[in-house]
Amino acid sequence: MHRILEARFLAPDIKLFRIEAPKIARKRRAGQFVIVRVTADGERIPLTIADGDPEAGWIALIVQGVGKTTRLLNTLEAGDAIQDVAGPLGAPSHVENFGTAVVIGGGVGTAIAWPTAVALKQAGNRVISIIGGRTRELVILEDEMRRVADEVHPTTDDGSYGFHGLVTDKLQQLLDEGRTIDFVLAIGPVPMMRAVAEVTRPHGIRTVVSLNPIMVDGTGMCGGCRVEVGGETRFACVDGPEFDAHQVDYELLALRNRAYVEFERARLEEFERRRHEGPCRLERQLEELGREDAGSATPRA
Amino acid sequence: MAEFLPPKERRLIPRQEMPEQDPRERIRNFAEVNLGLTPELAIREAQRCLGCKNPKCVEGCPVGIRIRDFIFAIVEEKFDEAARIIKQDNSLPAICGRVCPQEEQCEKLCIVGKRDRPVAIGWLERFVADHERERGIPDPEPPARRSGRRVAVVGSGPAGLSCATDLARMGHEVVVFEALHELGGVLVYGIPEFRLPKEIVRAEIDQLRKMGVRFETNTVIGLTATVDELLGSEGFDAVFLGVGAGLPRFLGVPGENLIGIYSANEFLTRVNLMQAWREDADTPVLDVAGRDVAVFGGGNTAMDAVRTSLRLGARSAKIIYRRSEAEMPARNEEIAHAREEGVEFVLLTNPLRFDGDENGRVRSVTLQRMELGEPDDSGRRRPVPVPGSEYVEPIDLAVVAIGNSPNPLIGRTTGDIAHTRWGTIVADEKTGRTTRRGVFAGGDIVTGGATVILAMGAGRRAARAIDEFLTTGVWDDPQVAHGTG
Ligand SMILES: Cc1cc2nc3c(=O)[nH]c(=O)nc-3n(C[C@H](O)[C@H](O)[C@H](O)COP(=O)(O)OP(=O)(O)OC[C@H]3O[C@@H](n4cnc5c(N)ncnc54)[C@H](O)[C@@H]3O)c2cc1C
Ligand SMILES: Cc1cc2nc3c(=O)[nH]c(=O)nc-3n(C[C@H](O)[C@H](O)[C@H](O)COP(=O)(O)OP(=O)(O)OC[C@H]3O[C@@H](n4cnc5c(N)ncnc54)[C@H](O)[C@@H]3O)c2cc1C
Ligand code: SF4
Ligand code: SF4
Numbered sequence: 057m058h059r060i061l062e063a064r065f066l067a068p069d070i071k072l073f074r075i076e077a078p079k080i081a082r083k084r085r086a087g088q089f090v091i092v093r094v095t096a097d098g099e100r101i102p103l104t105i106a107d108g109d110p111e112a113g114w115i116a117l118i119v120q121g122v123g124k125t126t127r128l129l130n131t132l133e134a135g136d137a138i139q140d141v142a143g144p145l146g147a148p149s150h151v152e153n154f155g156t157a158v159v160i161g162g163g164v165g166t167a168i169a170w171p172t173a174v175a176l177k178q179a180g181n182r183v184i185s186i187i188g189g190r191t192r193e194l195v196i197l198e199d200e201m202r203r204v205a206d207e208v209h210p211t212t213d214d215g216s217y218g219f220h221g222l223v224t225d226k227l228q229q230l231l232d233e234g235r236t237i238d239f240v241l242a243i244g245p246v247p248m249m250r251a252v253a254e255v256t257r258p259h260g261i262r263t264v265v266s267l268n269p270i271m272v273d274g275t276g277m278c279g280g281c282r283v284e285v286g287g288e289t290r291f292a293c294v295d296g297p298e299f300d301a302h303q304v305d306y307e308l309l310a311l312r313n314r315a316y317v318e319f320e321r322a323r324l325e326e327f328e329r330r331r332h333e334g335p336c337r338l339e340r341q342l343e344e345l346g347r348e349d350a351g352s353a354t355p356r357a
Numbered sequence: 358m359a360e361f362l363p364p365k366e367r368r369l370i371p372r373q374e375m376p377e378q379d380p381r382e383r384i385r386n387f388a389e390v391n392l393g394l395t396p397e398l399a400i401r402e403a404q405r406c407l408g409c410k411n412p413k414c415v416e417g418c419p420v421g422i423r424i425r426d427f428i429f430a431i432v433e434e435k436f437d438e439a440a441r442i443i444k445q446d447n448s449l450p451a452i453c454g455r456v457c458p459q460e461e462q463c464e465k466l467c468i469v470g471k472r473d474r475p476v477a478i479g480w481l482e483r484f485v486a487d488h489e490r491e492r493g494i495p496d497p498e499p500p501a502r503r504s505g506r507r508v509a510v511v512g513s514g515p516a517g518l519s520c521a522t523d524l525a526r527m528g529h530e531v532v533v534f535e536a537l538h539e540l541g542g543v544l545v546y547g548i549p550e551f552r553l554p555k556e557i558v559r560a561e562i563d564q565l566r567k568m569g570v571r572f573e574t575n576t577v578i579g580l581t582a583t584v585d586e587l588l589g590s591e592g593f594d595a596v597f598l599g600v601g602a603g604l605p606r607f608l609g610v611p612g613e614n615l616i617g618i619y620s621a622n623e624f625l626t627r628v629n630l631m632q633a634w635r636e637d638a639d640t641p642v643l644d645v646a647g648r649d650v651a652v653f654g655g656g657n658t659a660m661d662a663v664r665t666s667l668r669l670g671a672r673s674a675k676i677i678y679r680r681s682e683a684e685m686p687a688r689n690e691e692i693a694h695a696r697e698e699g700v701e702f703v704l705l706t707n708p709l710r711f712d713g714d715e716n717g718r719v720r721s722v723t724l725q726r727m728e729l730g731e732p733d734d735s736g737r738r739r740p741v742p743v744p745g746s747e748y749v750e751p752i753d754l755a756v757v758a759i760g761n762s763p764n765p766l767i768g769r770t771t772g773d774i775a776h777t778r779w780g781t782i783v784a785d786e787k788t789g790r791t792t793r794r795g796v797f798a799g800g801d802i803v804t805g806g807a808t809v810i811l812a813m814g815a816g817r818r819a820a821r822a823i824d825e826f827l828t829t830g831v832w833d834d835p836q837v838a839h840g841t842g
């Protein structure tokens with residue numbers, strides 16, 4: 057069991073958690089993730105380690121509630137506990153002094169990109185950050201990014217905040233202005249990563265994306281996370297999750313990520329229905345989770 | 358006490374039949390297929406043993422169980438005594454009695470098998486172990502002495518569990534590290550419930566807990582902590598690597614990454630470990646009910662996958678294997694059970710490509726007939742394609758069960774541990790010593806995908822060697838025949 061030390065929403069449906077995980081906090085490096093099981097009979101989901109403190113023994117996760125498991129996780133508060141957290145998994149980001157590095161985050165992708173932005177800065181890069189969202193309140197971690205990046209460009213699809221347009225429009229603008237860009241890291245929805253790759257390809261800019269295929273074990277055992285990169289099959293959980301953006305078969309990734317949509321939708325609807333059926337229902341559910349402040353006499357810490 | 362019959366009469370007793378669930382019933386549930394021998398059946402079967410002076414059967418058992426002695430104890434109805442005898446050499450008899458390829462091991466050499474079917478040694482072993490478990494296994498005796506030495510066992514499959522058992526008995530402090538959230542390795546995520554109920558694996562692990570062994574799940578050695586750290590800051594005096602061969606191989610044909618093509622590991626993990634068969638499970642498996650399923654391969658894993666698909670309601674379930682039935686590595690019992698359950702065997706056939714629809718879902722496989730040519734390195738006749746024999750088979754789901762390679766995680770993060778060019782860890786066969794002082798290895802990570810009993814045997818040999826190393830501090834480099842390629 058891993059205790060939640062802090063939990064707060066950064067945006068609607070995007071929540072930050074600081075959780076106790078001393079071993080992982082000591083080992084984790086930018087770009088790595090954990091596999092989380094919220095409850096004892098729940099599924100295993102991968103979440104990037106957004107931050108961590110090796111001395112204090114905590115890691116931070118930033119979770120976007122998109123389906124049953126992430127929404128369930130986002131109902132937890134400080135003092136609650138998470139069943140299992142395994143990691144740090146995956147290969148750390150490849151970080152060196154490239155010169156000028158542009159870090160692009162779309163939606164919750166900003167949270168995944170942030171630790172690598174920190175590492176790029178520490179390695180001596182000039183870091184330009186483009187963080188996008190559909191609308192103002194979905195642009196997250198702007199303050200945090202401002203602390204590490206030399207420039208931060210928020211973008212919104214609807215123009216409600218910052219640059220009006222897509223993150224790729226902003227990237228194109230920087231290129232058109234003749235800015236030197238030596239490295240690009242793009243993390244977000246599959247169409248966004250694919251679009252960034254197309255923008256940088258003609259310029260021959262080294263570009264890396266962090267892929268989000270469906271995972272089960274996260275240790276290389278099942279092959280469920282396989283992606284095609286440069287015509288070769290790779291396991292994202294051990295060979296990635298970061299890959300050369302110009303080599304990835306995005307179409308396959310997008311299709312494979314939709315493999316269980318109907319199941320996922322049904323599970324989410326059921327979860328939301330139960331959640332709205334009244335507080336006693338929810339409370340019981342939380343009690344089953346071992347929530348310590350839900351009135352259960354024996355916390356299962 | 359049942360009587361010891363004169364040899365002539367013993368020879369007249371036919372091999373007893375294992376009571377099993379009716380095939381039509383069992384393909385609708387995940388309960389165990391073999392129901393186990395009753396005491397009467399077990400005694401009757403035990404009476405078939407000729408009590409050889411030089412029992413050949415023992416030579417066929419990789420851990421050398423005193424087979425004749427435990428069988429005699431059954432005849433005398435001393436079932437607890439039988440259990441005690443078995444456990445001197447095998448700490449997981451309820452498991453081995455169920456999953457050992459007996460026909461290739463102990464039973465293959467049984468003298469009765471020369472004229473008739475051999476004594477059902479595996480079933481008897483299972484009977485004894487089940488009998489003991491059902492009556493409540495006595496708590497293990499605490500070790501006579503505590504050595505004050507600490508050993509880290511990495512991986513909780515049969516190799517790790519048996520190594521941990523012996524080390525704990527010898528009085529060493531043992532911590533088992535497991536990457537997944539459940540203990541047991543392939544025994545829990547691979548082999549299905551209908552062949553090996555998880556409750557049995559749990560009971561064995563409980564015994565280990567009672568012996569004071571500690572378990573740390575969700576800990577991936579190489580990432581959460583490295584072998585260097587185990588031997589350094591974590592304060593362990595020795596490390597045993599029993600991490601298995603868990604990296605699935607694929608066929609390498611076009612279309613293999615379409616949706617609906619699973620590795621056997623993924624398919625079985627979703628169903629067994631994540632319980633996708635349950636109505637309320639959060640981890641899905643693609644709909645199998647009413648679908649046409651093709652499983653590629655001919656080993657136990659393939660049989661497990663194909664029989665699992667039947668239990669999930671598949672309309673048709675095929676084994677597609679490129680050699681003939683004689684070359685299939687699966688246990689005979691599994692092949693027979695699969696056949697009874699309605700699995701179709703498409704032999705001497707190989708996939709060339711998969712094709713899918715606009716949603717990326719697999720819809721068909723193009724197959725090619727093979728014929729057997731000259732023997733290859735493995736001594737089996739090599740399948741060669743028959744020109745012009747290609748045909749298209751519509752399918753909704755495919756499972757690739759053509760074996761696993763060793764997972765490279767440990768190798769990537771630990772220097773000094775030599776690997777072969779197949780990715781297995783180089784280790785001394787008798788002791789499990791690797792090229793790194795204080796680090797031992799055994800099971801599938803050394804041999805490549807093998808069997809439960811071989812993994813156990815390796816775990817036990819390593820435990821002895823670890824004990825010796827901890828006692829004497831002497832370290833010899835491993836004796837390895839095939840070099841450190
Ligand atoms: C390496 C990696 C790092 C990630 N980091 C983060 C992060 O820091 N923050 C964050 O909010 N999300 C992250 N994700 C995505 C996150 O894992 C999924 O959103 C989550 O699993 C969805 O589960 P669900 O039950 O809530 O939704 P579901 O209803 O199950 O699925 C909704 C969507 O999530 C995808 N998905 C479903 N199951 C899985 C699975 N087991 N693994 C991966 N994707 C899945 C599906 O393709 C679907 O599009 C990461 C994914 C990967 C692979
Ligand atoms: C579906 C299937 C059916 C089979 N049927 C039979 C059968 O009927 N009879 C038979 O004899 N054999 C059978 N086998 C083979 C048998 O299961 C294996 O040979 C045996 O389990 C090997 O044991 P092991 O302890 O070496 O490894 P495993 O059982 O693979 O266990 C290794 C464990 O180590 C863990 N691990 C891996 N890496 C790390 C790490 N870095 N840190 C921490 N933990 C780690 C894994 O999660 C796993 O739990 C079958 C195999 C499969 C897949
Ligand atoms: S452990 Fe396996 S080989 Fe040995 S006696 Fe038992 S069934 Fe036979
Ligand atoms: S070889 Fe067969 S008959 Fe002889 S002791 Fe062994 S089991 Fe009994």
Ligand code: FES
Nearest residue numbers: 274276278279293
């Ligand atoms: S998630 Fe199973 S191999 Fe990557």
